[in-house]
Amino acid sequence: MxxxxxxxxxxxxxxxxxxxxxxxxxxxxxxxxxxxxxxxxxxxxxxxxxxxxxxxxxPNKAALVSGLVQAVFAEMAPLPDGSGPWQERVRGWARAYRDLALAHPHLVLQIVTDAAAASEAAIQISEPLYAALAAAGLPPHPVIHAAGTLVDFVHGYALGASAAAAAAPMSDHLAAMDPALVPTMHRVHAEAEPGGGFEAGLDIIIRGITR
Amino acid sequence: MxxxxxxxxxxxxxxxxxxxxxxxxxxxxxxxxxxxxxxxxxxxxxxxxxxxxxxxxxPNKAALVSGLVQAVFAEMAPLPDGSGPWQERVRGWARAYRDLALAHPHLVLQIVTDAAAASEAAIQISEPLYAALAAAGLPPHPVIHAAGTLVDFVHGYALGASAAAAAAPMSDHLAAMDPALVPTMHRVHAEAEPGGGFEAGLDIIIRGITR
DNA sequence: GGGTCGAGTCTACGGCGTAGGGTTTAAATC
DNA sequence: GATTTAAACCCTACGCCGTAGACTCGACCC
CATH class of the missing domain: 1.10.10.60 (Homeodomain-like)
Known part of the structure; x- marks a missing residue:
């Protein structure tokens, strides 16, 4: 003011x-x-x-932190919008949102929490996602569900990525555990060392939206 | 000890x-x-x-909170395990994990954060999910990606659900905003009032896993 | 009985958010 | 130019917080 x-x-x-x-x-x-x-x-x-x-x-410290989060939201790169197949628009949006969240690793928790509480800034951010999904010809209900799923996934991913950056990777914890307790995980992780979890998640969700 | x-x-x-x-x-x-x-x-x-x-x-307060989270993880209902089609096992696991997270609404953030950091308790929890996906015949790489996507989704959902319980629902914020800023969201939410976001997300992701 | 040890307690330190009440300042009015 | 006004700023102080360090005390072992 x-x-x-x-x-x-x-x-x-x-x-x-x-x-x-x-x-x-x-x-x-x-x-x-x-x-x-x-x-x-x-x-x-x-x-x-x-x-x-x-x-x-x-007015107080909470408002300051909230202001910080709003400022970060305001940095969201304006999307090219409206061009290309809807899958690519959705993908682009998800990447941009993830990048936004991970741009300030120490603030991811606050950002995700604020977005989960559906602040106005957070709502504004997701408009392009809704637009892309609606442009795909989805009826209202599926649009809402698809958007919610994607947003939740990005939130969970961002949280995991920032936590993983600050702590030992899962592989280490897993290696230190009794293989009898987690046999499948042990075997599966031994046979494949992943990465690219974000894009793979996008693939899964976009495929699932398409039916 | x-x-x-x-x-x-x-x-x-x-x-x-x-x-x-x-x-x-x-x-x-x-x-x-x-x-x-x-x-x-x-x-x-x-x-x-x-x-x-x-x-x-x-030893200190951080350890106390961590102990709290570990205790909550230990409450995870033991899954029926091994029976039924893999889709239903995955669904059951996701529901149980969501219920675990939401059983203590004031602790959701620390639970999700701890899980995102892949504590041993959190890893143990996801073994049944990996088992169900491996039993579906998925190769190691897809198992890891599918599990990661599901876990991230549940984390994001739980965060959103606990935040929504403590604040005004998105509809309220949305209604207070300039429709010109968020035209698609405004229209879509006017035409359909959702709910059931969790099950819809599961549907999408499980469909996406199946290809 | 003397020695040891550990659970429980007491005191105190440095840090925190911020209420309440001055003080200083430059624009606005006369 | 003098006076008024109210925002921006500073100071002091309060009640919290986590926890380091030294002490008490009762149970056990020799």
């Missing part, structure tokens, strides 16, 4: 601190040190400002 | 406090008041114990 250059009665210093600067600093801090390192005090230190000053631009 | 009735050197009071009691109290606290209400002090109060006493059974 508070634009940087208002024309109202009193103004102390000419906007040395703005909501945008705060969000940018917070995003940088999170990208560098993770979400748990984000505190009002550290953020203020980075901005060379008293911690309480931040509260004149953001 | 520390069983309730050990026969070891020194014991002040006869096991008034055990790891199990701590986990049970913590789980109750979380189920009642949410994960953010879980603090060592509140937990201690509930157990009528000094906060620091807890640290004799759990």
């Amino acid at each position: 508070t634009t940087a250059s208002a024309r109202r009665p009193g103004r102390p210093r000419p906007g040395t601190l703005t909501r945008e600067a705060i969000l940018a600093a917070a995003l940088a801090l999170v990208d560098e040190q993770g979400i748990e390192a984000l505190s009002m005090r550290k953020l203020a230190a980075r901005l060379q400002v008293d911690p309480m000053s931040i509260y004149h631009h953001v | 520390t069983t309730a009735s050990a026969r070891r050197p020194g014991r002040p009071r006869p096991g008034t406090l055990t790891r199990e009691a701590i986990l049970a109290a913590a789980l109750a606290l979380v189920d009642e008041q949410g994960i953010e209400a879980l603090s060592m002090r509140k937990l201690a109060a509930r157990l009528q114990v000094d906060p620091m006493s807890i640290y004799h059974h759990v």
Whole structure:
């Protein structure tokens, strides 16, 4: 709301601190040190400002994090839209959404949670997906179900990818386990080392949509 | 490790406090008041114990939460296993896993995160899924991809379901938005009010696996 | 009885989010 | 130019938090 250059009665210093600067600093801090390192005090230190000053631009910490997520959503690359077969449009959308989520690995949880709660920014993001599915000639109900499935898949994938980046890969855990407990997994993973899980998932879901 | 009735050197009071009691109290606290209400002090109060006493059974708070998640994983209903067509086994597994995740709504995030990080408990849970897919005659690579897709979908779904339970449903947000921004979604949701997203997603993915 | 050990307790530290109340400032009005 | 005004900013302080470190005390072993 508070634009940087208002024309109202009193103004102390000419906007040395703005909501945008705060969000940018917070995003940088999170990208560098993770979400748990984000505190009002550290953020203020980075901005060379008293911690309480931040509260004149953001009502509380939760709103700040939410603002961070909204900012990330706003970065979603505008899709080429409308061209090509619907399968390719859906694929392109899914990749763009995944890239968006993984662009800030320390923020994936917040992004996915916010999207799962269906914030307005998150809803806007999925419009092209709905458009592509509707253009494929699907009736309303199947469109909703197909879109929901895809979104849920991307959320789950992004969560897994960011978790895998921060911890040991599943193969390690699996190798350390008693093969008798997980015989099929042991055998299957011994015979094939995967990768490409995202594209394979897209293939499966798009095939399943087509019937 | 520390069983309730050990026969070891020194014991002040006869096991008034055990790891199990701590986990049970913590789980109750979380189920009642949410994960953010879980603090060592509140937990201690509930157990009528000094906060620091807890640290004799759990190294720190992160381990406590992790223990909570492991305990929930241990509750996974043992599947009927091995009987029926593979589609039904996969369906049954997915439903059981979803129910597990949603059994403690305030813990869904940590459950899904833990599973995404492929903890041993989480790996064990997915063995029946792998078994069903392998029994379907799928080669190793497709088994891994199909399982990954399904797990990611369930994770995304569970996250969405728990978020939707705590916030306004998407329809409300959508109705409050400018229809020009999200024309397809607006139209599609006007023509069909869904539900059954989980089963529809399963249908899509299982169809997609089958080719 | 003396020694050991471990569960339970107490105290205290450094960090957190943020309420409440000044203080400073520059634009707006006179 | 003087006065008014209200936003931006800063300071202090409160009540939480996780947990390190030292102490108490009762049970067991020798």
